[in-house]
Structure formats: structure tokens, C-alpha cells
Amino acid sequence: MTATEPARTRLSRSWSALAQLHGTIEAQVERALERAHGLSLREYSLLDVLSRQHECQGEPLQMKQIADSVTLSQSATTRLVARLESRGLLLRRLCETDRRSIHTGVTASGLALLTEARPTHDAALRAAFDAAAVDPRLAPLVRSVEKLRVPA
Amino acid sequence: MTATEPARTRLSRSWSALAQLHGTIEAQVERALERAHGLSLREYSLLDVLSRQHECQGEPLQMKQIADSVTLSQSATTRLVARLESRGLLLRRLCETDRRSIHTGVTASGLALLTEARPTHDAALRAAFDAAAVDPRLAPLVRSVEKLRVPA
DNA sequence: TAAGATTGATGTATCAATCTTT
DNA sequence: AAAGATTGATACATCAATCTTA
Numbered sequence: 001m002t003a004t005e006p007a008r009t010r011l012s013r014s015w016s017a018l019a020q021l022h023g024t025i026e027a028q029v030e031r032a033l034e035r036a037h038g039l040s041l042r043e044y045s046l047l048d049v050l051s052r053q054h055e056c057q058g059e060p061l062q063m064k065q066i067a068d069s070v071t072l073s074q075s076a077t078t079r080l081v082a083r084l085e086s087r088g089l090l091l092r093r094l095c096e097t098d099r100r101s102i103h104t105g106v107t108a109s110g111l112a113l114l115t116e117a118r119p120t121h122d123a124a125l126r127a128a129f130d131a132a133a134v135d136p137r138l139a140p141l142v143r144s145v146e147k148l149r150v151p152a
Numbered sequence: 153m154t155a156t157e158p159a160r161t162r163l164s165r166s167w168s169a170l171a172q173l174h175g176t177i178e179a180q181v182e183r184a185l186e187r188a189h190g191l192s193l194r195e196y197s198l199l200d201v202l203s204r205q206h207e208c209q210g211e212p213l214q215m216k217q218i219a220d221s222v223t224l225s226q227s228a229t230t231r232l233v234a235r236l237e238s239r240g241l242l243l244r245r246l247c248e249t250d251r252r253s254i255h256t257g258v259t260a261s262g263l264a265l266l267t268e269a270r271p272t273h274d275a276a277l278r279a280a281f282d283a284a285a286v287d288p289r290l291a292p293l294v295r296s297v298e299k300l301r302v303p304a
Numbered sequence: 305t306a307a308g309a310t311t312g313a314t315g316t317a318t319c320a321a322t323c324t325t326t
Numbered sequence: 327a328a329a330g331a332t333t334g335a336t337a338c339a340t341c342a343a344t345c346t347t348a
Binding site for chain 2 (some may be wrong): 006008009010011012013014015016017018019020021022023024025026027045048051052069071079121122126127130136137140141144146147148149150151
């Protein structure tokens with residue numbers, strides 16, 4: 001009769017591993033981008049999202065769609081976009097058909113910075129995954145993620 | 153002759169999915185814990201870590217070990233621990249053998265709150281995973297994570 | 305009245321510098 | 327001099343409230 005705590009669920013343990021993996025990778029990539037290019041990871045992600053939209057000739061993105069794609073609140077997104085706009089990396093303009101919404105697209109200067117930063121990002125990401133693969137607690141998840149094929 | 157961007161690596165796409173999954177789950181669980189028990193997710197995680205250490209009769213944890221387990225910087229950990237200490241949920245005391253380091257353990261009151269919050273946490277976690285499984289971009293990763301068996 | 309976006313108030317995370325003990 | 331922990335300065339995320347257009 002041991003008065004044990006309720007057992008930790010399997011899902012909780014998986015979630016802890018996921019959170020830990022995410023946290024350690026995020027920290028490493030963030031530092032690499034910040035030092036080499038003065039970009040936070042969120043700023044990089046935003047440029048990346050906008051550039052892919054630009055490349056595939058899609059419509060410029062609205063604030064709300066951006067918020068979803070970088071997993072930020074709408075208000076945080078407003079400020080993120082404002083920061084990058086003031087650095088000349090992207091443009092905002094009112095949507096013609098619905099003047100409540102705002103369209104955002106990357107500038108040439110934003111594309112240039114992104115192109116410069118991408119190798120840094122990819123290398124740091126690779127290194128962070130490799131480092132995590134050594135941790136026995138994270139290794140199985142790392143393997144799963146690396147096997148993953150996410151649709152573009 | 154299309155001047156294409158360098159292709160997004162497979163690892164980058166996987167990482168995006170991982171970040172997005174992490175972000176959406178974190179937001180949902182955070183809100184549930186905050187509303188029902190006035191605990192942030194980090195605060196919950198800290199209590200959880202300490203309680204498991206307590207349960208398995210292990211040594212109380214040092215600040216640095218705590219920082220690792222909740223993926224926070226040392227200074228953020230100092231503040232996190234200070235907040236919970238001032239709420240009476242954990243105790244700090246100087247380590248006898250090495251007076252540079254500090255040992256931290258959960259209190260009865262902390263355990264009680266944790267026990268109360270755990271069902272909220274687990275239910276929100278379950279719901280968040282289920283919601284993510286519907287998103288075609290996240291579904292494969294969700295399945296992988298749910299199949300995972302993380303060693304305790 | 306609702307949707308999209310922004311602003312104000314507040315909390316907490318990070319980096320760099322510092323303090324104490326080893 | 328280095329390790330563990332903390333503090334000060336600063337940046338950014340969230341919630342709630344507000345503004346504009348539909």
C-alpha cells in the first residue's frame with residue numbers, strides 16, 4: 001500500500017520530450033541567427049513565410065494568417081511586422097477589396113537578408129538536432145522527426 | 153530558367169511542423185492551467201519536476217538542474233523559483249556540502265496544488281493533441297509523437 | 305454586431321555584469 | 327580563476343480594451 005502519486009501519463013512524457021527538444025533547438029538556432037544576422041528566430045520565420053508566398057506568386061498574407069503561421073497572438077504579430085517594416089525588410093499596404101485587412105510582402109532587401117541567413121539557420125538547425133540525438137531521453141523523438149515527411 | 157530560391161530542406165519543414173505543434177499545444181495548456189489554477193505552464197512543469205524528485209526520494213534539485221529540466225536560462229529560473237517560493241509552493245535551502253548551490257523541494261501545499269492541477273493539465277493536453285491531429289500539416293507528427301515511448 | 309488590426313498595461317525571458325564560495 | 331546563483335537593463339509576448347471597416 002504505497003500512497004503513490006497518480007502516474008504520469010504516456011502523453012505527458014511524450015509532451016515533455018517534445019517541449020524539451022523544441023526548447024533546446026529554438027535556443028540554439030536563435031542564438032546563431034541573432035549573432036550572425038541580428039535576426040530573432042521569429043523574424044527569420046516571418047521572412048521565410050513571406051518569401052515562400054512571394055515565390056509561389058500567392059497573394060500577400062494578412063496579419064491573421066501571419067499570426068497563425070508563426071504561432072503568435074495578433075497583437076504580437078502587429079509588433080513583429082512593424083519592427084521588420086521599420087528595418088525595410090517588408091512592406092505593408094491596405095487591402096483594396098477589404099480595407100480592414102492589411103497585406104504584407106517581403107522586400108528585395110528582406111529577401112537578400114533571408115538568403116544570407118538561410119545557411120546559418122539550416123546549419124544551426126542541423127547541429128541542434130545532432131546534439132539532441134545524443135540525449136537518450138530525446139533520441140527516439142529526434143529519430144521520429146527526422147524520418148518525417150511533411151507536405152510542402 | 154527560373155531563378156528559384158534554394159529549396160527548403162526537409163529538416164526545416166519538419167522543424168516548422170514541430171514548432172507549430174509545440175506552440176499550439178503550449179498555448180492551449182497554458183490557458184487552461186492559468187484559468188483554473190493560476191499556474192503558468194512553466195510553473196506547473198517545475199512543480200511536476202520537483203514532485204517526481206520528491207516521490208522517488210531523490211536529492212533535492214539544484215537551480216542549474218531545474219533550469220535544464222524546464223529549458224530556461226539560469227536567471228529566469230532564479231525568478232521562477234522565487235515566485236513559487238513566495239507563494240509557499242516550494243522551499244529553497246542552502247546546500248550543506250557546497251554552499252554555492254541551492255537545493256529546492258516542493259512543499260505540501262505545492263503538492264496539493266499540483267495534484268489539483270494535474271487533471272486539468274492532462275485533459276487540456278489530450279484535447280490539444282486531438283485538435284492538432286485534424287490539421288493535415290501536423291497530423292503525421294502528431295501520430296509519431298503519440299506512438300512514442302519515452303523512458304521515464 | 306462582428307472581423308481585422310492596433311494600442312496600453314503588465315509579466316516574464318534574455319544577456320551581461322556581479323556576488324559568493326570553491 | 328571558475329562554478330553556482332542572482333540582479334539590472336532591456337526586449338518582447340500576452341490579455342483586455344479600442345478603433346475602423348464590413
